[in-house]
Amino acid sequence: MRKFGLIGKKLGHSFSKKYFTEKFAREGIADSSYALYELPQIEDLLPLLQQEPELVGLNVTVPYKEQVLPLLDALDKAAARIGAVNTIKIENGRTTGYNTDYTGFNQTMERFYPPQVREQALVLGTGGAAKAVWAALEALGIPFKRVSRQENKGQLTYEQLTPEVVGKYNLLINTTPLGMYPDVQEAPALSYKSITARHYAYDLVYNPEQTLFLQKCAANGAKTINGLPMLYAQADSAWHIWSSR
Incomplete structure (x- = not known):
């Protein structure tokens, strides 16, 4: 099972779970799920990654788009230039930040x-x-x-x-x-x-x-x-x- 999700502080407003769950069903994307992860502080990201080894992708919302940067293994060029991340790819235990905003x-x-x-x-x-x-x-x-x-x-x-x-x-x-x-x-x-x-x-x-x-x-x-x-x-x-x- 490939897991995806959204990290933020308060996620009651989120559209992402509905969007991706419907996308998986509509496009026949098997063995994939999307969850919401409310983190009281951004430092809780690292324990989350350890608890959820099947996570391969995360979206990032307020207030963590800037705070997450020092916790990532790498940034793509655009995210580094912008100074904010809203998308994380997790591959072979390494996290890379991107900015699709x-x-x-x-x-x-x-x-x-x-x-x-x-x-x-x-x-x-x-x-x-x-x-x-x-x-x-x-x-x-x-x-x-x-x-x-x-x-x-x-x-x-x-x-x-x-x-x-x-x-x-x-x-x-x-x-x-x-x-x-x-x-x-x-x-x-x-x-x-x-x-x-x-x-x-x-x-x-x-x-x-x-x-x-x-x-x-x-x-x-x-x-x-x-x-x-x-x-x-x-x-x-x-x-x-x-x-x-």
Whole structure:
């Protein structure tokens, strides 16, 4: 039996188990299962690998996409450059980290935010998912500004997101968990009244499908997309990594 799974702190929101279980059944992939592994701390990964010797692949979600790096035997070039991992391949007792968030985000951007409308982006959040988004935006040649709760050089704080600032960036990307189930009444703090029909709002959260962030943006005419298309794309990329020899 080949075992796959997801590691994170709280996994009640996860789509991965349903997705891969249905994939195995639909495509006739035998002797394979997918489980959720809630880890109170990332150091619990090593005991998990010892307890589950049949594990061959893991997805990684918040808050461990960055914390997992020093526990892995190797990183592929993209994951090392990005500084975050969301996919682990386990082969002959060795763990290698990959980043398919980058791939998934990149693929969805081509359709949602095509070249003819591209200006510059505000990226809300500075965690592991944000790092993949930064790398993808750089690859696409889209200028962007990071937004953080703390003051840091080269970044904006949420207090600085005035109507004038929000108006300058026609792509808003939420990489934070704000608005994720069950905390559906939360949304990033910014001047929503300055959002117009020229804006594009991308929320990496996918549960609920219409977060408060997306609702507020759409109410002012913005085009919106949630994290589901990216999630499907990154899951397919993860499966390709696990399946390749």
